[in-house]
Amino acid sequence: MLQIVADGLIIGAIVSLGAIGLTLTFSVLRFSNFGHGEFLAWGAYFAFTALSFFGATAAGKAMPIAPFSFGLPLLAATAVAAGLTALLVLLLDAALFRRLRQQGAITLVIASFGAALALRNLLLFFYGGVPLYYSQDLQIALVLLPRSVSGGLRITPDQMFVLGLTLFTVVGVHLFLSRSTLGRAMRATSMNPQLARVAGIDPERVLRATWVVGGVLAAVAGVFAGLTVQLRPTLGLDLLLPLFAAVILGGIGSVWGAVLGGLIVGLAESAAVHIVGAEYRAAAAFVVLIAILLVRPTGLFAEKTG
Amino acid sequence: MSTPALQIESLVAAYEPGLPIVRGASLSLATAEILAILGPNGAGKSTLVKAAAGLVPIVSGKVWLHGRDITQVPAHRRVFEGLAFVPQTENVFGNLSIGENLELAAAILKLPRAQALAPVYAMFPDLQRQRGLLASRLSGGQRQMLAVARALIANPRVLVLDEPSAGLSPKLVAEVLAQLRLVRDSGVSVLLVEQNVKAALAVADRAAVMVEGVERIVADVQSLRGDPRIAELYLGRHVVAQPTARAD
Amino acid sequence: MSELGAWQGWLLGWISYGSFFLVFACSYAVIVLGLNLQWGYTGLFNVGVAGFVAVGAYTSAILTTPEAADRVGGFGWPVAAGWAAAMLTSGAVGLLVGAVALRLRHDYLAITTFGVAVSIQLLATNLQKLTGGTFGVQFIPKPLQGWLGTGLVWNLAYLALVALLLFGVYSALQTLTASPWGRVLRAIREDEAAAESLGKRAYFYRLQSFVIGSMLMGLGGAMSAHFVGYIAPEDFLPILTFQLWAMLIVGGAGNHRGAVLGAFLVWGFWTTAGGLLRGFVPQAEQARAAALQVVLIGMLIALVLVLRPRGLIGEKVSAAVGK
Secondary structure, eight states: OHHHHHHHHHHHHHHHHHHHHHHHHHHHHOSOOTTHHHHHHHHHHHHHHHHHHHHHHHGGGGOOOTTSSOOHHHHHHHHHHHHHHHHHHHHHIIIIIHHHGGGOHHHHHHHHHHHHHHHHHHHHHHHOSSOBOSOOSOOOOEEEEOTTTTTOEEEOHHHHHHHHHHHHHHHHHHHHHHHSHHHHHHHHHHHOHHHHHHTTOOHHHHHHHHHHHHHHHHHHHHHHHHHHTOBOTTHHHHHHHHHHHHHHHHOTTOHHHHHHHHHHHHHHHHHHHHHTOGGGHHHHHHHHHHHHHHHOTTOTTOOOOO | OOOOSEEEEEEEEESSTTOEEEEEEEEEEOTTOEEEEEOOTTSSHHHHHHHHHTSSOEEEEEEEETTEEOTTSOHHHHHHHTEEEEOSSSOSOTTSBHHHHHHHHHHHTTOOHHHHHHHHHHHOHHHHHTTTSBGGGSOHHHHHHHHHHHHHTTOOSEEEEEOTTTTOOHHHHHHHHHHHHHHHHTTOEEEEEOSOHHHHHHHOSEEEEEETTEEEEEEEHHHHTTOHHHHHHHHTOOOOOOOOTTOO | OOOOOHHHHHHHHHHHHHHHHHHHHHHHHHHHHHHHHHHTTTOOOOSOHHHHHHHHHHHHHHHHSOOBTTBOOOOOOOHHHHHHHHHHHHHHHHHHHHHHHTTSOHHHHHHHHHHHHHHHHHHHHHOHHHHOGGGOBOOOOOTTHHHHTTSHHHHHHHHHHHHHHHHHHHHHHHHHHHSHHHHHHHHHHHOHHHHHHHTHHHHHHHHHHHHHHHHHHHHHHHHHHHHHSOBOGGGSSHHHHHHHHHHHHHHOTTSHHHHHHHHHHHHHHHHHHHHHHHHHSOGGGHHHHHHHHHHHHHHHHHHHHHHOTTTTTOOOOOOOOOO
16 A cells, blocks of 8 residues: 555656646646657656766766665756756747747647657657666665555665655745746746736746746656656657646646646556556546546646636 | 827727727827826727737837837837836736735836835835735725736836726725826826726826727817717717817 | 569559558548548547547457457457447547537647547557457458459459548538538637527537547548458557648648548658658668658648648638637
8 A cells, every 4th residue: 555655656756747847838838738748758868868978978987876776977967858858848849839829729739749749759760669778777675664564665765866856846846936036927927928918027038938947847757757667759658648637637837736636646547557457557647637627627726827 | 398208109009910999099198197098988998008018919100108119119028118007907916915916026127125115015005004915805996006006116107007997986996096196296107098987087187089999089188078079979979070279 | 363464563553552542541531521520610629539540440340350369259240330330439439528528628628538549549458358459350351352352353342432431421521511500510610609609509519510520530440440451559549640630730621622632642641751761761770760750740740830720721720618
């Protein structure tokens, strides 16, 4: 039982970080971006390439920091990946979404679906379909509770790192959105775009900032996914439905909603894996989605959008 | 003659190309005066002030702010130029408190918080007293005060309001408009669109009547009181546009 | 086998290839006509088309195939009945989805249909007893095979069948959209106020349109399934949804001709691009070439959206709010 919760929190952490970016872009840019999953995938793969580069050049200094399976190179690679993913996202907006903004949300959704397909297949083209890993070392799970206690609780150091850093990141995002001027400008724009303009907020700047925040968080989430599971080109597609479910569950525009939604979706997936079987994990997110649409379509923390 | 605070020249504005709502209107707003724009529904009053604020596309014509051509300036820059706009509805950030609304406005304008808020709080002591209250919980009158206060944080030269009295009781209407007099007395020029003719004439210095996208009558409020043409315009009877004796 | 001249052999090869191409084009055209009804005529955004197609294909396959080891089967229904059942089940899925998501904002419908497609693919892959799992369903009966054998003649006869069916569907839709029902639908799509004043009834019109569209998607799936004789979960991936949307976008939404035109054009582009890549790319790189093919199609769609959003002969469409 506790193991289900623990595993669910790990999945939930990854989904939460991705969902924060998605809910922000959803509320500020006002369309559902089917390409968001691919931002996570590209973030993971960018980090992989950067890691190979750092690993090759750092040689002896690249040893993992025990007990984790990685060392400074992965952290550096994640930073690089975050930057590159943000650039990718801005490029995609400039090349495609910006030109279609006048045409309305549906065209943007279709375009994002196509962009997702193109991005996914570019990954397939560049990296091939074989699963990749940041490290070949096997991680030994720590036994926090023996099996006799509620089924036991085992967690790997990498997973603990993911949980910790996710918490840190979420708090950081919250502080950014509530304390910094740019963050508050982003929230104001999603609440009431016209009043925001009149108050002096530059809508293009907010748009760019939203994309960048979304891209950075996606990259980190992608690295976490690659770290705790594996890298494969379908990483983005596999996470897309959980991301949407989390966003809708939490309420579009609500960061804490996205976090809570992500955790719930993660727990649902974990429960599905343990109870029904690993093949059906993707259905868990769908069940959560249908449930929230039937019960409370606006989500748990619906924010009034102007 | 000194430069008008706001000058609108032959403005044509449209939401959709080919369907102009404002069709060549011209207005001039002097320093420290209140000019009310009146007129029947659909005359283009709101569109005109929104175009001045940069929210509606301008097809042709010009907008000058204290001698500076701001026609091409994007909406979000106009407040930095000295033109603050108060929309008719959804004019406060409902999810933020009174204080947060004002602090955000100050932060956007890169003004030091205490200094920017002090004069506004002085003008609206009620807002200061209740600054922790969530904006969505405010009554209509309080919300209007907050909307005006938010615009004043920018210390604008020109304050533009779209139907500030909408949805308010007569007592509150009088309060809001009295507040605008204080604003004018502090040196700010005020341009307001109003459906409530009586209240508008009670507070404004001059008034302009718009019909079908153009200004038809522009005159001092004294000369307009009791003018039968106003009633006729509202009731829809055709009025031949005549230059009045002392139009500005 | 009689001796054939070189050019006759070459000609026959092309006819054979052409029949393959056209059968698929016709099947896709039927599906896109359904998609057009949902989007072009009703403003409903279905991002899970592949799922509905899969439901139709699998339904007909399961009901008509002979017995198979470790899979439900042996019903031995005639092909026509299988196709009818395909329309019923895909229509039923459309009804369920519509009941849940049609009243919500349009992007929620998009996400829901996407989830439906993902779930259907999941079920197809894992419900081995029903769908054959990753192996899929084989030996799907080809109609009229008893009389015509399995050669080129059968291909051409099947092509005639599906072309006739396409024409029938097209005509039926033309009649439907020109009828009073169709006029109400257009009014709902174009005039928000009209939709509001119709209130709850607008919802039922949209639901009907969504269900009919879904039925056509199922039919198209069955049509191609019985030509190839074999289906598997990987035939119904998101790429299929995107191909179908590409067809609608290129041809132009809002009228039936655009749907059919787009189907033929994009399918032609796709197979040509695929053929070229296969021809010029060495065997070892085939998988990567396939990936590149998708990227190219994605960019084509982006280009059309940016430069000519109405497609070749389409009309302006905006999403139904569906509240």
